[in-house]
Amino acid sequence: MKLMCLGASKAQLDCIKKAKEMGIFVITCDYDKKAIGHAFSDASVYISTFDYKNVMVAGKSYAIDGIMTMGTDQPVYTAAYVAEHLGLPTMISEETAFSVTNKIRMKQIFMESKIPTVDYRIYEKGIHEDDLDDLIYPVVVKPIDSQGQRGIYYLESKHAVIDHYEKVVQHSRDSRILVETYYEHDEITVSGWVYNNHLTVLSITDRVTFKDKDRIGICLSHELPSKHMFTHGDKILELSIQIVTAFNIHNGPIYFQLMLGAKGLYVNEIACRIGGAYEGSFIPHITGFDIVKVQIEQSLNQDKMDTKHLKYQVLMNKAFLSVQLFFCKPCIIHYMPSEKEIMELEGVFEVGFNFKSGDQVYQIENATARIGYVIVEGASKEELEKNLIKLYEQLTILDENGMNQIIHRKLKGC
Numbered sequence: 001m002k003l004m005c006l007g008a009s010k011a012q013l014d015c016i017k018k019a020k021e022m023g024i025f026v027i028t029c030d031y032d033k034k035a036i037g038h039a040f041s042d043a044s045v046y047i048s049t050f051d052y053k054n055v056m057v058a059g060k061s062y063a064i065d066g067i068m069t070m071g072t073d074q075p076v077y078t079a080a081y082v083a084e085h086l087g088l089p090t091m092i093s094e095e096t097a098f099s100v101t102n103k104i105r106m107k108q109i110f111m112e113s114k115i116p117t118v119d120y121r122i123y124e125k126g127i128h129e130d131d132l133d134d135l136i137y138p139v140v141v142k143p144i145d146s147q148g149q150r151g152i153y154y155l156e157s158k159h160a161v162i163d164h165y166e167k168v169v170q171h172s173r174d175s176r177i178l179v180e181t182y183y184e185h186d187e188i189t190v191s192g193w194v195y196n197n198h199l200t201v202l203s204i205t206d207r208v209t210f211k212d213k214d215r216i217g218i219c220l221s222h223e224l225p226s227k228h229m230f231t232h233g234d235k236i237l238e239l240s241i242q243i244v245t246a247f248n249i250h251n252g253p254i255y256f257q258l259m260l261g262a263k264g265l266y267v268n269e270i271a272c273r274i275g276g277a278y279e280g281s282f283i284p285h286i287t288g289f290d291i292v293k294v295q296i297e298q299s300l301n302q303d304k305m306d307t308k309h310l311k312y313q314v315l316m317n318k319a320f321l322s323v324q325l326f327f328c329k330p331c332i333i334h335y336m337p338s339e340k341e342i343m344e345l346e347g348v349f350e351v352g353f354n355f356k357s358g359d360q361v362y363q364i365e366n367a368t369a370r371i372g373y374v375i376v377e378g379a380s381k382e383e384l385e386k387n388l389i390k391l392y393e394q395l396t397i398l399d400e401n402g403m404n405q406i407i408h409r410k411l412k413g414c
Contacts, residue, residue: 346387
């Protein structure tokens with residue numbers, strides 16, 4: 001069997017390695033020739049994962065049996081397009097894939113299906129201040145089809161929206177921009193699996209982000225369980241099922257970003273993929289459902305799916321876990337510990353670094369500036385927090401002056 005994996009970064013590494021362990025011939029597709037995943041695959045093609053037509057040509061030339069991605073938004077459409085046009089297994093249709101990767105269509109379906117979302121407008125090049133009169137400020141501007149918090153800005157005036165237009169569209173293939181009324185909120189993520197139209201929610205987490213508006217939406221950690229799960233869990237499940245129905249998501253992984261504020265629960269964005277905060281690692285750890293393996297199997301239509309773990313009841317969750325996504329201030333890294341040293345700490349069960357000693361770190365602009373991640377667990381919320389404190393006693397990033405430049409979410413008790 002031959003599987004094409006769209007993307008060869010660390011976000012897709014679990015897919016590549018697991019497929020290889022399963023005896024599958026893996027073709028990685030990523031325009032970046034230095035992408036880490038290429039070293040683990042059987043063959044590589046150096047094509048943008050957004051270029052669905054040339055990806056299809058490459059897939060046809062390799063006579064692939066399946067195609068998939070994980071941890072990234074836009075290639076979801078490419079995978080569905082190629083699968084439909086080559087007659088390969090696909091869990092969602094090309095139409096659904098477009099709906100969850102194009103923010104204009106996504107917002108239209110929200111409105112048509114009465115799914116709560118913030119007020120928004122779509123604008124094209126040449127907008128004037130008069131066109132922006134009917135919005136309540138501040139606002140958030142976004143590209144129509146980007147990812148990783150690229151091109152997203154918090155703005156407080158009409159003039160600022162016009163001034164940022166070019167900065168936004170440079171991250172998009174679409175010349176239009178999305179402008180949303182800003183909603184003060186806590187962010188909640190929902191991950192799950194849809195099987196024959198039935199949704200099983202596998203995790204509900206708090207997505208903790210930078211507080212300053214210059215780095216809006218950039219994530220510092222995922223906390224499981226969400227502090228809102230027991231007060232709003234039923235509503236979160238109800239809303240998630242409504243989304244699955246509205247977008248005709250028949251099978252496969254889902255990742256929804258919700259916002260909870262003074263006016264209640266709103267939907268920010270949705271995706272039909274495994275999340276990029278290492279959900280492929282922690283979901284099997286807490287539920288027994290190997291979501292990456294299942295997606296590989298279903299993308300190849302190999303086996304009838306084992307559904308025993310889809311009886312999981314997320315509101316009965318007893319796990320306490322934190323995915324730490326840490327950054328650092330601009331510097332040249334003089335010292336940081338090894339992954340092996342961090343793995344030996346209490347409660348740590350997975351770690352990965354994107355930088356090493358000697359690397360130059362620049363100003364944080366989006367999620368690609370992340371230094372690394374650590375997944376930590378504890379028997380209780382209190383024990384988890386103690387383990388995190390111990391983690392950051394050891395996990396330091398020192399500059400040439402011996403100053404610790406690491407940036408992480410605020411720790412309780414510190």
